[in-house]
Amino acid sequence: MTITHHPGEEFLIAYASGAADEALSLIVATHLALCPTCRRAVREVEAAGGVLLNDLKPAELSGGALKSVLSRLEEPVARKPAAENPRAPSNVPEPLRSYIGDSLQAVSWIPVAFGLAYKPLFRRGASRVQLVRSAPGAGIAMHTHRGEEFTLVLEGGYSDATGHYLRGDLQSASPAIVHHPVADDDGYCFSLAVVDAPLTFRNGAIGLLAKLMGL
């Protein structure tokens, strides 16, 4: 598997520095699970973080801080239960698996249009995180967005004017782009999407439906 579409490095920086919110972090980290190249880039940004931290002006701690920490070193620690391994081989990588479970097929999909189903996951501020399932050959209605849109392919693939996207590929579409992605015709296409403003559909009826569903 070769990933050809990566997040822009500014998003890897946002993730590694800790500036990205949970929505962007989830889609970037799920891409990282599938992309050793971007994992290495994130390690490099973290190394830059280490240098910046080391070179920061130290701020003296309150008197007694060291003593207090030393006295707590042997406190028992409540262990977090280890992440459960999937019952069957799963193609949903962590961290996404912690949010949606082992199986894309088992998600409680909500149909919105012919061949198209959504599953909203969560919102953080203006960001909405959702899963999208497109039937083979189905188009996701032509839309524009006021904000940025990120799409990570989890299974199957789709194409639009900018290229062909397969498992692990991440597309970021900026506000100006009008696009009309079409799922590959050899199977369902599952993707994770983050939008930071509601989509604007060219088709009024779909737009209304999407609005009602809070997409």
Next chain:
Amino acid sequence: MDQETASAVRLDELLVAVGRMRDRQAFQTLFEHFAPRIKGYLLRLGAGASLADDLAQEAMLTMWRKAALFDPGKASAATWIFTVARNLRIDAIRRERRPEINPDDPALVPDDEPSADARLSQAGDEARLREALKALSPEQTKVVEMSFFADKPHSTIAKELGLPLGTVKSRLRLAMARIRSKLGDVR
């Protein structure tokens, strides 16, 4: 080996000693070095003095508890502690989850060349990185620092600097390219 590299190697060794031998003396030295820097980091990010103090202590406790996981072939002590402080801040101040990969996940696509990447120490890289960061233009330095210390999305950084969003992004990409070329890593 220059002095900065020597000191980075020393910090790595101390952290290894904490992980392997529960060395309290080593812990104390690391505390004296890193705790005030972590407090400085949290203050830069807008935490109040008393919260920054508490969280810096928390970070040191986390360091003690997780030190056995530290691998100097993968990251320097400073880098490792930066990630501890970063995650603690997201958890305690922003109250959000920090989605991260699980290296043992069977669904994870493994690194292509594990041995080529594994070096004895990342400490030498730190000196090269510091050089690369110093060589950035003032405009690039500004956006990189805001990424680490402002906790703001690119659009807000752009607004505050009075720049188009695309300019902020391209400055970050250029900064990254310079850092990577210094590390001899071409994507």
